[in-house]
Amino acid sequence: xxxxxxxxxxxxxxxxxxxxxxxxxxxxxxxxxxxxxxxxxxxxxxxxxxxxxxxxxxxxxxxxxxxxxxxxxxxxxxxxxxxxxxxxxxxxxxxxxxxxxxxxxxxxxxxxxxxxxxxxxxxxxxxxxxxxxxxxxxxxxxxxxxxxxxxxxxxxxxxxxxxxxxxxxxxxxxxxxxxxxxxxxxxxxxxxxxxxxxxxxxxxxxxxxxxxxxxxxxxxxxxxxxxxxxxxxxxxxxxxxxxxxxxxxxxxxxxxxxxxx
Amino acid sequence: xxxxxxxxxxxxxxxxxxxxxxxxxxxxxxxxxxxxxxxxxxxxxxxxxxxxxxxxxxxxxxxxxxxxxxxxxxxxxxxxxxxxxxxxxxxxxxxxxxxxxxxxxxxxxxxxxxxxxxxxxxxxxxxxxxxxxxxxxxxxxxxxxxxxxxxxxxxxxxxxxxxxxxxxxxxxxxxxxxxxxxxxxxxxxxxxxxxxxxxxxxxxxxxxxxxxxxxxxxxxxxxxxxxxxxxxxxxxxxxxxxxxxxxxxxxxxxxxxxxxxxxxxxxxxxxxxxxxxxxxxxxxxxxxxxxxxxxxxxxxxxxxxxxxxxxxxxxxxxxxxxxxxxxxxxxxxxxxxxxxxxxxxxxxxxxxxxxxxxxxxxxxxxxxxxxxxxxxxxxxxxxxxxxxxxxxxxxx
Numbered sequence: 001x002x003x004x005x006x007x008x009x010x011x012x013x014x015x016x017x018x019x020x021x022x023x024x025x026x027x028x029x030x031x032x033x034x035x036x037x038x039x040x041x042x043x044x045x046x047x048x049x050x051x052x053x054x055x056x057x058x059x060x061x062x063x064x065x066x067x068x069x070x071x072x073x074x075x076x077x078x079x080x081x082x083x084x085x086x087x088x089x090x091x092x093x094x095x096x097x098x099x100x101x102x103x104x105x106x107x108x109x110x111x112x113x114x115x116x117x118x119x120x121x122x123x124x125x126x127x128x129x130x131x132x133x134x135x136x137x138x139x140x141x142x143x144x145x146x147x148x149x150x151x152x153x154x155x156x157x158x159x160x161x162x163x164x165x166x167x168x169x170x171x172x173x174x175x176x177x178x179x180x181x182x183x184x185x186x187x188x189x190x191x192x193x194x195x196x197x198x199x200x201x202x203x204x205x206x207x208x209x210x211x212x213x214x215x216x217x218x219x220x221x222x223x224x225x226x227x228x229x230x231x232x233x234x235x236x237x238x239x240x241x242x243x244x245x246x247x248x249x250x251x252x253x254x255x256x257x258x259x260x261x
Numbered sequence: 262x263x264x265x266x267x268x269x270x271x272x273x274x275x276x277x278x279x280x281x282x283x284x285x286x287x288x289x290x291x292x293x294x295x296x297x298x299x300x301x302x303x304x305x306x307x308x309x310x311x312x313x314x315x316x317x318x319x320x321x322x323x324x325x326x327x328x329x330x331x332x333x334x335x336x337x338x339x340x341x342x343x344x345x346x347x348x349x350x351x352x353x354x355x356x357x358x359x360x361x362x363x364x365x366x367x368x369x370x371x372x373x374x375x376x377x378x379x380x381x382x383x384x385x386x387x388x389x390x391x392x393x394x395x396x397x398x399x400x401x402x403x404x405x406x407x408x409x410x411x412x413x414x415x416x417x418x419x420x421x422x423x424x425x426x427x428x429x430x431x432x433x434x435x436x437x438x439x440x441x442x443x444x445x446x447x448x449x450x451x452x453x454x455x456x457x458x459x460x461x462x463x464x465x466x467x468x469x470x471x472x473x474x475x476x477x478x479x480x481x482x483x484x485x486x487x488x489x490x491x492x493x494x495x496x497x498x499x500x501x502x503x504x505x506x507x508x509x510x511x512x513x514x515x516x517x518x519x520x521x522x523x524x525x526x527x528x529x530x531x532x533x534x535x536x537x538x539x540x541x542x543x544x545x546x547x548x549x550x551x552x553x554x555x556x557x558x559x560x561x562x563x564x565x566x567x568x569x570x571x572x573x574x575x576x577x578x579x580x581x582x583x584x585x586x587x588x589x590x591x592x593x594x595x596x597x598x599x600x601x602x603x604x605x606x607x608x609x610x611x612x613x614x615x616x617x618x619x620x621x622x623x624x625x626x627x628x629x630x631x632x633x634x635x636x637x638x639x640x641x642x643x644x645x646x647x648x649x650x651x652x653x654x655x656x657x
Contacts, residue, residue: 085279102276102609131278140453146366147349148358166352167345169285170363176453178278178606182285187345244529245452261608 036203042223043202053155054221055250056228057194057205058238059130062255063215066091066128068111070207070216075109077195077206084181086192087132087207092259095121100259129260130216132207133158133179133192134241134249141171141180141191150189156250157196162188176245194218275610284602284614289339289622291598292630294444294466295473295591296336301441302474302508303329304377304433306501311384312430317500324647325478326381331638333374338630340366342621362443362450369443373436380429382407383422385645390414392646403644441470448597455530456537456601461519468512473590475505476583483580485647495572498579506562509586513555516593533604541611542600550596554589558582 001009038044066089074080074087089108093101093116101119112128139158141150149164150171165188172180172189180191195205199218203209208218219226231254232238238252242261253260303325309315310322341347357364382389390412393404411418445466448457479501486493523534538546561582565575603611617623 083279083282088279090276099274100609101274102607103274104276104279107279140451143360144363144450145358146361146363147352147356164349164352164356165346166349168343168363169345170361170447172280172285173451173457173602174453176606178280181280181283182345189345 038202039204039209040199040202040218040220040223041225042220043200048200050154052222055156055194055199056219056221056232057132057135057208057251058217058228058231058254059132059251059256060215060217060254061127061129061257061260063213064089064128064130065213065215066108066112067212068108069210069212070130071107071109073206073210074192078190080190081184084183084190086179086190087130090129090131091116092127092129092257093119093123094125094257094259095119096124097121127255127257129253129256130207131177131179132251133194134177134247134251135194136247136249138246138248140174140176140245140247144170144174146170153196157194157199158191159193159196160189160191162186162190165189176242176247276607277605277610277612278607281605281607282612284599284612286343286598286602287614287622288599288616288624288627289343289630291591291594292339292627293336293343294441294470294598295594296332296339296634297441297444298466298470298473298590298594299477300329300333300336300373300474301437301467301470302472302476303332303478304437304474305471305508306475306478306504307380308430308434308437309504311380311426312434315500317494317496320494320497320648321478321482321501323384323645323649324482325474326377326384327638327641327645327647328478328481329474330377330381331634331641333370333377334637335630335633337370338633342626342630362447365443369436369440373433373440376429376433376436380426380433381645382409383426383429386411386422387414387419388646407644438467442467448601453606454601454604455523456534456604457597459519459522461515461522462597465512465515465519468508468515469590469593471508472505472512472586475501475508476586476590479505480580480583480587483576483583491648493576495576498576502562502565502579502582505583505586506566509558509562513559516555517551530604530608533608537600537604537611541603541613542596545592546596546600550589550592554585554592558585558589561585 068089071085071087071089078086080086085107087107088104089112090102090104091108091112095101099121101116103116108128135156135158137152137156139150139152142152142158145151146168147164147166149161149166150158151161152158162183167182167187167189169182169189172178172182175191180189182188183190195203195207198205205216205218208216217227217231219228221229221232223229232252236254238254239256239260240249240252241256306318306325307322307329310318337350341350344350353364354367357367386408389404389408393401393408393412396404442463445463448454448466449459449462452458479498482501483493483498520538523531561578564570565578565582570578599614603614605612618625620626
């Protein structure tokens with residue numbers, strides 16, 4: 001073996017070796033999502049029966065620390081354009097005079113790192129309220145959509161078909177929770193979907209996955225071992241937003257004060 | 262909610278949901294009910310003559326049909342300019358969602374357009390047959406098409422025409438009422454918005470539609486006749502003003518009833534509605550819509566109705582009051598459509614609306630949209646003569 005062929009073989013070997021390292025040989029047959037361990041038990045093991053599903057989302061206000069991680073995860077998951085929000089976190093401050101001061105600068109995307117300095121009275125309490133689609137069972141947005149672009153899927157998700165949406169914004173007017181917006185480039189409506197594409201693969205919604213305190217909980221009501229099932233079955237008080245609208249949300253709040261709108 | 266009662270608290274707790282900062286339904290959606298309202302009101306004048314035999318309205322009856330047609334022809338334009346994906350507009354007709362109030366628009370619009378076109382053709386048939394005989398070339402062909410190639414002007418044929426017109430106008434009234442009452446329902450059916458969600462909304466829209474349409478006919482009749490140097494039929498103006506007075510009393514009463522109900526019932530989000538009318542809308546609602554453009558016209562209409570006034574002064578005052586009421590209805594549409602959206606659904610704050618000049622829903626676009634019906638009206642005047650007695654006045 002001369003020097004030339006030796007160098008050649010070493011080069012070939014190192015190229016082949018590095019290729020071996022970057023090529024996902026062993027798991028090539030699996031989808032990326034399936035390499036991640038299942039987060040919602042029971043979705044992957046059997047065929048998804050779309051007619052026999054029920055999911056619930058619970059926001060525990062007593063746990064939210066206003067870090068904004070959920071907002072960041074959401075913005076990255078969907079490339080949400082600036083100034084529009086699929087989810088956001090509000091900061092409530094309650095004074096001893098019972099006045100309520102609410103703000104949500106940039107939807108809480110940067111997290112609440114500094115206290116409010118513009119409130120003069122003594123503060124009695126403060127808390128954070130994450131907001132997202134309420135997935136109403138009687139969804140006003142679905143009712144008013146003139147072309148049926150917004151619909152409720154058989155498994156209970158309020159979704160938008162962006163190929164059908166005409167961008168009339170009637171659903172935006174009809175949504176009591178203001179979770180919808182017109183995408184500035186697509187000119188069609190967008191909203192939180194509870195990460196439907198992730199749920200179908202057994203993964204939690206992005207915001208739930210990143211929440212460091214468990215303030216956002218998601219799960220199947222068909223699974224009696226799930227946390228949401230246990231909470232909804234238990235004696236704790238849960239509320240929904242704007243109950244008087246008759247929308248019957250599937251999004252529940254734990255520990256929400258009466259001031260939360 | 263308690264915060265809203267203190268003005269200092271509002272200043273630092275004016276919280277608007279982050280997606281509510283932008284007003285989604287802007288000036289084009291103000292124009293849309295305004296335009297359909299003009300159509301409705303103009304049609305009412307024609308209906309009073311053709312169906313209810315109010316003879317004094319004869320001079321403006323044909324003109325109001327053409328006026329209605331010119332505005333109905335562009336009623337969809339502001340909507341198309343507003344849609345994010347206007348190329349998909351036919352989906353509303355092809356794949357409508359039956360639960361949506363908005364899905365009915367295309368059908369209601371098509372029916373009103375069809376009825377109105379046929380009324381115009383039958384009303385004008387004797388003239389069109391005459392014009393056909395006089396004209397040549399392309400115009401002759403056009404008149405031939407518009408008369409469906411019929412030149413029968415016998416007594417029997419005209420009597421049949423009269424019956425058909427009465428029948429079509431009879432259908433036209435409920436269609437016109439549905440067209441505009443439905444526009445009111447589009448707003449009245451939004452339960453998430455406390456200023457919109459009231460069963461009074463279609464009623465208010467309907468009466469104010471009649472007000473704007475009748476005002477437009479009075480003003481257009483007086484202005485066009487003045488410019489052309491022709492006589493103004495005083496009896497006709499008087500009947501129009503009387504009808505206008507009736508509809509305006511009804512419209513204004515219901516507008517005020519809605520505000521009164523909110524403040525008296527104090528239900529739901531009444532503090533938000535009060536805050537809106539006394540805050541961001543203080544000048545456009547109380548000053549412009551109520552004080553300047555409603556109270557003053559009511560006073561003028563009262564003077565016109567109660568006192569004997571010289572014809573010239575009467576006509577002048579009629580034109581002034583009509584112009585003011587046209588403005589009143591436009592401001593009312595603005596206050597409902599844009600004003601209603603200034604309230605955030607957070608029930609804790611109000612957003613702002615700043616109209617842009619060069620936007621597809623901007624001020625320039627609004628001016629263009631409102632100019633088009635007048636161009637259409639001008640073109641229509643070349644085909645359908647506005648006034649019946651023109652020949653007589655020309656001779657004079």
